[in-house]
Amino acid sequence: xxxxxxxxxxxxxxxxxxxxxxxxxxxxxxxxxxxxxxxxxxxxxxxxxxxxxxxxxxxxxxxxxxxxxxxxxxxxxxxxxxxxxxxxxxxxxxxxxxxxxxxxxxxxxxxxxxxxxxxxxxxxxxxxxxxxxxxxxxxxxxxxxxxxxxxxxxxxxxxxxxxxxxxxxxxxxxxxxxxxxxxxxxxxxxxxxxxxxxxxxxxxxxxxxxxxxxxxxxxxxxxxxxxxxxxxxxxxxxxxxxxxxxxxxxxxxxxxxxxxxxxxxxxxxxxxxxxxxxxxxxxxxxxxxxxxxxxxxxxxxxxxxxxxxxxxxxx
Amino acid sequence: xxxxxxxxxxxxxxxxxxxxxxxxxxxxxxxxxxxxxxxxxxxxxxxxxxxxxxxxxxxxxxxxxxxxxxxxxxxxxxxxxxxxxxxxxxxxxxxxxxxxxxxxxxxxxxxxxxxxxxxxxxxxxxxxxxxxxxxxxxxxxxxxxxxxxxxxxxxxxxxxxxxxxxxxxxxxxxxxxxxxxxxxxxxxxxxxxxxxxxxxxxxxxxxxxxxxxxxxxxxxxxxxxxxxxxxxxxxxxxxxxxxxxxxxxxxxxxxxxxxxxxxxxxxxxxxxxxxxxxxxxxxxxxxxxxxxxxxxxxxxxxxxxxxxxxxxxxxxxxxxxxxxxxxxxxxxxxxxxxxxxxxxxxxxxxxxxxxxxxxxxxxxxxxxxxxxxxxxxxxxxxxxxxxxxxxxxxxxxxxxxxxxxxxxxxxxxxxxxxxxxxxxxxxxxxxxxxxxxxxxxxxxxxxxxxxxxxxxxxxxxxxxxxxxxxxxxx
Numbered sequence: 001x002x003x004x005x006x007x008x009x010x011x012x013x014x015x016x017x018x019x020x021x022x023x024x025x026x027x028x029x030x031x032x033x034x035x036x037x038x039x040x041x042x043x044x045x046x047x048x049x050x051x052x053x054x055x056x057x058x059x060x061x062x063x064x065x066x067x068x069x070x071x072x073x074x075x076x077x078x079x080x081x082x083x084x085x086x087x088x089x090x091x092x093x094x095x096x097x098x099x100x101x102x103x104x105x106x107x108x109x110x111x112x113x114x115x116x117x118x119x120x121x122x123x124x125x126x127x128x129x130x131x132x133x134x135x136x137x138x139x140x141x142x143x144x145x146x147x148x149x150x151x152x153x154x155x156x157x158x159x160x161x162x163x164x165x166x167x168x169x170x171x172x173x174x175x176x177x178x179x180x181x182x183x184x185x186x187x188x189x190x191x192x193x194x195x196x197x198x199x200x201x202x203x204x205x206x207x208x209x210x211x212x213x214x215x216x217x218x219x220x221x222x223x224x225x226x227x228x229x230x231x232x233x234x235x236x237x238x239x240x241x242x243x244x245x246x247x248x249x250x251x252x253x254x255x256x257x258x259x260x261x262x263x264x265x266x267x268x269x270x271x272x273x274x275x276x277x278x279x280x281x282x283x284x285x286x287x288x289x290x291x292x293x294x295x296x297x298x299x300x301x302x303x304x305x306x307x308x309x310x311x312x313x314x315x
Numbered sequence: 316x317x318x319x320x321x322x323x324x325x326x327x328x329x330x331x332x333x334x335x336x337x338x339x340x341x342x343x344x345x346x347x348x349x350x351x352x353x354x355x356x357x358x359x360x361x362x363x364x365x366x367x368x369x370x371x372x373x374x375x376x377x378x379x380x381x382x383x384x385x386x387x388x389x390x391x392x393x394x395x396x397x398x399x400x401x402x403x404x405x406x407x408x409x410x411x412x413x414x415x416x417x418x419x420x421x422x423x424x425x426x427x428x429x430x431x432x433x434x435x436x437x438x439x440x441x442x443x444x445x446x447x448x449x450x451x452x453x454x455x456x457x458x459x460x461x462x463x464x465x466x467x468x469x470x471x472x473x474x475x476x477x478x479x480x481x482x483x484x485x486x487x488x489x490x491x492x493x494x495x496x497x498x499x500x501x502x503x504x505x506x507x508x509x510x511x512x513x514x515x516x517x518x519x520x521x522x523x524x525x526x527x528x529x530x531x532x533x534x535x536x537x538x539x540x541x542x543x544x545x546x547x548x549x550x551x552x553x554x555x556x557x558x559x560x561x562x563x564x565x566x567x568x569x570x571x572x573x574x575x576x577x578x579x580x581x582x583x584x585x586x587x588x589x590x591x592x593x594x595x596x597x598x599x600x601x602x603x604x605x606x607x608x609x610x611x612x613x614x615x616x617x618x619x620x621x622x623x624x625x626x627x628x629x630x631x632x633x634x635x636x637x638x639x640x641x642x643x644x645x646x647x648x649x650x651x652x653x654x655x656x657x658x659x660x661x662x663x664x665x666x667x668x669x670x671x672x673x674x675x676x677x678x679x680x681x682x683x684x685x686x687x688x689x690x691x692x693x694x695x696x697x698x699x700x701x702x703x704x705x706x707x708x709x710x711x712x713x714x715x716x717x718x719x720x721x722x723x724x725x726x727x728x729x730x731x732x733x734x735x736x737x738x739x740x741x742x743x744x745x746x747x748x749x750x751x752x753x754x755x756x757x758x759x760x761x762x763x764x765x766x767x768x769x770x771x772x773x774x775x776x777x778x779x780x781x782x783x784x785x786x787x788x789x
Contacts, residue, residue: 059789063421063447085782152605153540153623171606173767257414259551260608261764276418277553277756278786 049292056285062275069281076286087262088287091270092294097177098266099245102184103238109185110192110237115222117193118200128197135190143254146183150255171256173263180252180264184245192237199233200226232306239302246295267291354401362693365466366401369684372462374403376681380670381420382435383413386632387496387668390703391689398688404681413437414553417752424449424675432676433685436492438481438667439553439755442747445484445491451672452489456683463680468693473707477730478667480737485577485747492669493690497706498630499653499663499729500562501722503616503637505625506650508535508542516652520566520595523626523655528602530625537622538644545599546615546624549608551763556608557755559628560762561744562664564592565736566657572754577746580754580783586776588659593765593772600766608767620645628654630666631729632704634722651721653728663732664743667706750786757782 056076060069080088117128134142149155150170160166170179203226211221227234249268252258258265258273265273267287275284351363358366382388388410395406409431411419417440423430424447436444444450455461457471465471471479471493478497483490502523504516508530517523527544535542549556561571569588573579582589600607604618612630619627620636620643627637631651640646654663670690672682688694695710705711705723711730717723736743745751757779765775 061789063425063443085778085785151618153621169605171609173608173769176609256609257550257552257555257611258760259555259763259767260549260606261551261767261769262760263767263769273756273760278753 052285052288052292055281056289058282058285060281062279062281072282076280076282077290080283080286080290087265087270087273088290090262091265091267091287094177094264095246095248095266098181098184098248099242101181102188102245103241105181105185106189106192106241107234107238109189110196113189113193114196114200117197128194131193132190134187137187139187139250140254142183142187143251146179146186146251147255150179171260173260176256176260176263180255183251183255184248187251188241188245191241195233195237196230199230203229235302235306239299239306242298242302243295246291246298351401354397357397357697358401359468359693361466361468362688362691363401365464366398366684366688369463369681370401370403373678373681373684376403376678377405377407378432378678378681378685379407379409379430380433380435380685381409381411381416381423381431382670383411383416383437385413385435385496385668386635386702387704388435390698390701391495393701394689394694394697398685402681402684402688404684406685416440417443420444420449421447429673429675431673432678432682433670434492434673435495435668435670437554438665438669438745439751441482441492441669441671442484442745442751443749445489446749449673449675450491451674451676451679452491453493453671453683453686454488454490457490461680461683463683463687465687466691466693468691469687470692470707470709473692473709475706475708475711475730477665477733478669478706481665481667481745482669482671492671493686494667494669494706495690496632496704497665497667498632498704499665499726499733500559500628501631501634501725501729502652502654503619503627503629503634503722504650504652505542505645505648507648508625509650516650517655519655520563520657524595524599524602527599527626531602535625540622542622543602543604543618543624545603545626545628546610546618547599547603547607547628548610548612548615549596549600549763549766550611550614551760552611553752553755553759555611555759556762556766557744557758558612559596560592560758561755562654562662563595563657564589565662565664565741566654566659567592567595568657568659570741571744572742572746572748574740574742576748577742578748578750578787580780580787582776582783583780589776589779590772593762593775596762597766597768597772608763620649631722631726634726635702635704635720638721651725653725653732660735660739661732662736663729664736664745665730665733666745750783753786754783757786 055069057071057073058069059072059075060066080086113131117124117131121127151157152167152169152171156170157167160168168175170176207225207229208221211225216224247268248266249272252264252266252269253272256264258269267290271284271287271291274280274287278284348367351367354363388408392408399405409419416436420431420434434444434450436450441450456463457465459465474494475497477499478494479490482492482494502516509515512529512533514526514529517526523545529544530542531544533542547559548554549559564571564582567588569585569592570581573581604610604624606614610618612633616627616629616633616636618624619629622643622645634651636642637649638646643649654661656662670686672679672686676682689698692707692709695705695707699705699710699716699720705716705720705726710716711723711727733743744755746754748754761770761775761778761782764770765772770778
């Protein structure tokens with residue numbers, strides 16, 4: 001046998017391996033490329049979450065070593081759901097009110113402002129920049145500021161008294177939640193304005209022109225063209241803001257510390273109280289897990305809606 | 316010849332030997348060097364000599380102090396440049412809000428960082444900190460058993476026991492911090508309005524309520540501002556709604572915890588008294604500045620000193636801010652009185668903040684030197700001039716201070732009222748238990764909920780008792 005004849009089986013095998021290898025590489029390489037990022041994200045996200053879950057099954061006092069913690073199984077969850085001392089259900093209710101009200105108002109207000117800013121206005125860039133100011137302020141500063149504005153003798157009541165003859169006690173249990181919603185709308189609307197404005201700018205002019213030629217009114221064009229085309233933007237903005245608001249803490253803490261009474265004790269405040277004031281790591285971890293599950297559930301619903309919308313648009 | 320030579324050698328030896336054996340004379344023997352001389356009028360010679368010896372041994376050290384925003388700390392910070400210049404010890408202040416100090420310190424220790432040498436602690440947190448082993452007992456230092464001796468000008472005995480007891484373990488008598496400020500609850504009031512309407516300082520809780528209602532009903536408007544009857548705290552936070560409740564409850568005959576262990580809840584031992592306390596507070600808030608259920612100490616006193624309230628129940632430590640023309644338009648119209656008496660007696664409670672050393676500090680000698688310098692009797696006048704409040708007998712009783720600080724007399728009366736509490740064998744609002752913060756949280760949240768109308772006074776009392784029992788049972 002000569003050299004070529006000896007090498008031929010090897011070459012044949014390699015020749016078959018090469019296509020197999022190519023197919024493997026083509027399918028595997030994307031996953032291999034994102035593997036390092038997955039490791040980091042997994043380490044940063046997954047490990048703390050698993051630990052959080054573990055802590056939620058412990059009876060462990062903040063400030064003491066982990067070795068002093070006792071395994072209690074589901075006792076923390078049962079306590080949260082059934083104990084008269086637990087404020088979980090109350091906090092859940094307040095959080096949902098806070099999130100739904102804030103997102104709804106921000107979306108409507110953001111849409112109106114974005115539509116106005118989408119016109120050819122003189123100084124539009126300056127206007128848009130000005131609208132962003134609330135969004136870039138530090139939440140703690142915003143809380144301190146609005147706390148003073150809402151005093152009985154503060155600027156908000158001064159304006160209400162002067163214009164409408166109203167005098168509201170923003171520090172009462174009735175009005176504290178509307179106050180924090182108002183502040184959140186003030187600070188969160190610019191995000192919607194910016195996103196919706198970008199979405200509006202990207203819409204094709206021809207569709208609107210065609211609709212106008214066909215006799216559609218401005219309102220009809222808005223409802224039938226603008227809103228459906230902006231749905232993906234709206235949904236993504238809503239997802240992001242909802243995630244943000246579900247864990248709201250800073251502004252509410254500075255303004256009311258969850259009060260007066262427990263009128264503004266959203267989930268973020270409940271977690272804070274359970275950990276730093278009641279010193280129960282297990283209970284605060286359990287509330288955090290519940291918050292994570294709630295966030296995932298809401299995200300799941302939104303994402304499904306997003307994909308359904310995308311499919312409708314493609315059709 | 317030999318004798319002359321011997322004399323010469325002896326003379327030379329007498330000169331040379333001390334120079335070789337003692338290259339420098341002890342600081343005390345040297346007297347003050349020029350860099351210390353220039354401080355002579357400002358500080359006592361004893362203290363200057365002492366700080367010079369500190370500089371020799373510990374100059375170049377850096378101390379980290381964890382503290383919270385407070386007039387007492389501001390006064391100390393103003394004294395710091397001189398301390399740094401004289402001792403060579405640099406001081407860094409890591410300042411936060413009082414409600415966040417606990418989180419900050421516990422996180423620092425449990426994370427392993429342990430960077431603080433000094434800890435400014437409110438009395439409510441001190442027992443927890445020392446039970447957790449964070450704080451160094453000061454007894455050996457005060458008894459001169461450690462490397463740094465305590466100069467006479469420090470005078471620990473001059474500190475008012477109403478304040479030092481906050482930082483002394485009731486079981487083993489270990490001292491964990493030196494009071495930097497002390498306070499009692501005062502009634503601050505607008506003497507001009509009292510004079511205008513012919514009203515006297517209230518002596519009972521009922522009179523206080525009637526007076527507050529009277530002023531609110533008058534619809535007084537000054538410079539466009541509506542003046543209400545009273546302002547006080549009601550926020551569901553540390554130092555919020557718990558504060559007034561935990562003082563007034565004794566005036567109604569109630570108690571908080573068992574004196575034997577400082578933690579068994581006894582609120583429902585006299586349930587009616589506790590309910591009456593909260594009902595009284597609700598009634599008082601209704602004739603006060605709107606928003607009381609959300610007020611923290613600064614909200615409460617700001618409403619008063621901006622002219623929106625005729626009276627204010629607040630801490631004596633905030634009194635200077637109500638008599639400073641630079642800070643308030645009503646400075647010349649404010650007077651101070653002790654709290655009125657309740658049906659069961661005239662009581663008050665002392666609250667104090669102190670500074671102690673951490674047990675894990677690597678610079679304990681320098682840290683103790685800081686405590687001695689800043690909080691000693693010798694430098695008390697400077698501390699007061701910079702806005703600190705007096706915690707010493709000498710400061711509280713000094714006629715010059717009493718004339719300069721009009722709230723001192725009422726403060727002394729408040730200290731007597733607080734002493735009555737302890738003489739009656741009762742435990743005040745800051746029991747020495749590791750659960751004190753949790754107790755305060757329970758009081759603050761439930762009282763705030765009652766003030767805002769969320770729950771009744773009865774529900775608040777029952778909630779408090781149940782939640783305290785849950786805490787202790789763990």
